[in-house]
Amino acid sequence: MNERRVRYLLVGFSVASWWAARSIREEDAEGQILAVSEDGELYSRPLITYALGRRIPGPAYWGDVVRDVTVLWGRKAVALEAKDQVVHLDSGERIAFDRALIATGSVPIVPPVEGKDLEGVFTFTKSRDLLQVERFLARYPVEEVLILGGGFIGLKTCEAFLGRGFRVTLVELAPRLLPAMLDVEGSGYLERALKRVGVRVITENTVASFVDRGGRLFGARLQSGEFLRADMAILAVGVRPNIDWLSSSGLLLGRGIVVDEHQETSVRGIFAAGDVAETRHFISGKRTVVAIWPEAVRQGKVAGKNMAGKEVRYPGSLPLNVIEIGGVSLVSCGVVNPPDDAFEVLSREEESRYRKFVILDGRLVGFVLVGDVEKAGLFVHLIRERFPLYSLKDKLLDERFGLVALPAEYRKYLVQGAGVEA
Amino acid sequence: MRIRIHEEFCIGCRLCEIMCVVRHSQSGKILKAFREEHPRPLPKVRVEEEGYTSFALQCRHCEEAPCIENCMTGAMHREEGVVLCDEEKCVGCLMCVMSCPFGVIRRGSGRKVVSKCDLCGGKGVPFCVEYCPNEALTYE
Numbered sequence: 001m002n003e004r005r006v007r008y009l010l011v012g013f014s015v016a017s018w019w020a021a022r023s024i025r026e027e028d029a030e031g032q033i034l035a036v037s038e039d040g041e042l043y044s045r046p047l048i049t050y051a052l053g054r055r056i057p058g059p060a061y062w063g064d065v066v067r068d069v070t071v072l073w074g075r076k077a078v079a080l081e082a083k084d085q086v087v088h089l090d091s092g093e094r095i096a097f098d099r100a101l102i103a104t105g106s107v108p109i110v111p112p113v114e115g116k117d118l119e120g121v122f123t124f125t126k127s128r129d130l131l132q133v134e135r136f137l138a139r140y141p142v143e144e145v146l147i148l149g150g151g152f153i154g155l156k157t158c159e160a161f162l163g164r165g166f167r168v169t170l171v172e173l174a175p176r177l178l179p180a181m182l183d184v185e186g187s188g189y190l191e192r193a194l195k196r197v198g199v200r201v202i203t204e205n206t207v208a209s210f211v212d213r214g215g216r217l218f219g220a221r222l223q224s225g226e227f228l229r230a231d232m233a234i235l236a237v238g239v240r241p242n243i244d245w246l247s248s249s250g251l252l253l254g255r256g257i258v259v260d261e262h263q264e265t266s267v268r269g270i271f272a273a274g275d276v277a278e279t280r281h282f283i284s285g286k287r288t289v290v291a292i293w294p295e296a297v298r299q300g301k302v303a304g305k306n307m308a309g310k311e312v313r314y315p316g317s318l319p320l321n322v323i324e325i326g327g328v329s330l331v332s333c334g335v336v337n338p339p340d341d342a343f344e345v346l347s348r349e350e351e352s353r354y355r356k357f358v359i360l361d362g363r364l365v366g367f368v369l370v371g372d373v374e375k376a377g378l379f380v381h382l383i384r385e386r387f388p389l390y391s392l393k394d395k396l397l398d399e400r401f402g403l404v405a406l407p408a409e410y411r412k413y414l415v416q417g418a419g420v421e422a
Numbered sequence: 423m424r425i426r427i428h429e430e431f432c433i434g435c436r437l438c439e440i441m442c443v444v445r446h447s448q449s450g451k452i453l454k455a456f457r458e459e460h461p462r463p464l465p466k467v468r469v470e471e472e473g474y475t476s477f478a479l480q481c482r483h484c485e486e487a488p489c490i491e492n493c494m495t496g497a498m499h500r501e502e503g504v505v506l507c508d509e510e511k512c513v514g515c516l517m518c519v520m521s522c523p524f525g526v527i528r529r530g531s532g533r534k535v536v537s538k539c540d541l542c543g544g545k546g547v548p549f550c551v552e553y554c555p556n557e558a559l560t561y562e
Contacts, residue, residue: 056495056513061494293494322515373519377527378522381523404476415482
């Protein structure tokens, strides 16, 4: 039996693992780090839509990634024996570890629609998908693209296809787009922006079956009975944590891998971070999977520190998303659809701009910005710091809101933070 | 070395913004920069004003910089302590804008998000500091 033993094992080698490796190295310069990756090379997952849109040549990641990590490329972990601290690979290899990070990300949800396996129907989450889509586009004449799902991936893909001049139809089951990320008003701005750039938006409907001609996609029959012509379709109804391979591992699983505030799973020595991890929501404290880049970074950093023996706590996951369609930027963060009357809402709607702030117990807990988004980071900061607003509340809707609005002492403290050392 | 902000001394004249544009223009000359160069570079330092308070604010070049961590291309990076954005690699995803607690990263011309302070190349005293008439910005 082919077995090796390492100090640190990273299962999956994308953003959460990169930052975990860096954190480990900050605490432990010696311990061997081994990573296993299904991919063939290092790349940045969210860049595939930008590569599809021809904004960049490919999804390469140019940032610093710790160099002394040994990566087994093109290998897949197929099982974990948590108690015995062993991972099995598809190659038959067994890897024993002292500490492991599970960062296997998410997988696309494929709806059980008739014809989903036809040539011309794709999911779009990995570089492999980008290659297949590009190959299809090079081989066949494509004019009409159908995107099933008005969530984040659906809209990023829509942005990319628009950039290349395809006609796009977006089909969403919910009554509005990005229902989890935006409020009703925000979705309205998004839908109007999409229509302005020529996207056909169909809500409260879905694909009943994909229809082929000569084995290749020709169109889709919608639930309403309408037939839509389509040369290509993208299934973008959502993603779910990639945990199927862990069903008999012994780890406590919910929607994702359940972790504590150290990003440690139910089994000591085994950690999880990124899209696969089920953490707590920064505001509500409820268990949640927030599958976004910034939280993958934060979770990876926390996991790495704790794996190397330095106790660091994760403050919770804060949803933060930005989308840009037809020159309109939309940002959402935290709680944007308050569940009850305990939350206070301030908002201002204009023709091309929208601001909404959600406040709980005198603190900002969420916001939506449409149009003018340059100060978004400052609002995110106020949420993360649980900054007591007091009179600041009256200034939030002012478009000139900036650092100057904060109390002088706090502002001075903030701008003097650790900076460039010569 | 870093830029320190002394808001008590800021008179809100915005000379820092103007000289920042000049420094990052093609010609380096104020008349040409404002009259002939299009698109004119955005000032990377901006004066915030409210009532009698004003101060010039630019990138703080944070030691633990969330804009670098959240950059999905690696365009945002650090060179000898200075946080810089590589325009060739930037896709304009706006994640750095979302991450900056100071709100000092702006969308530049085109769809790129690169308009941020580069400490004038890290060589010598930055223009915003050098031309501040009242030492409301210092480089130390």
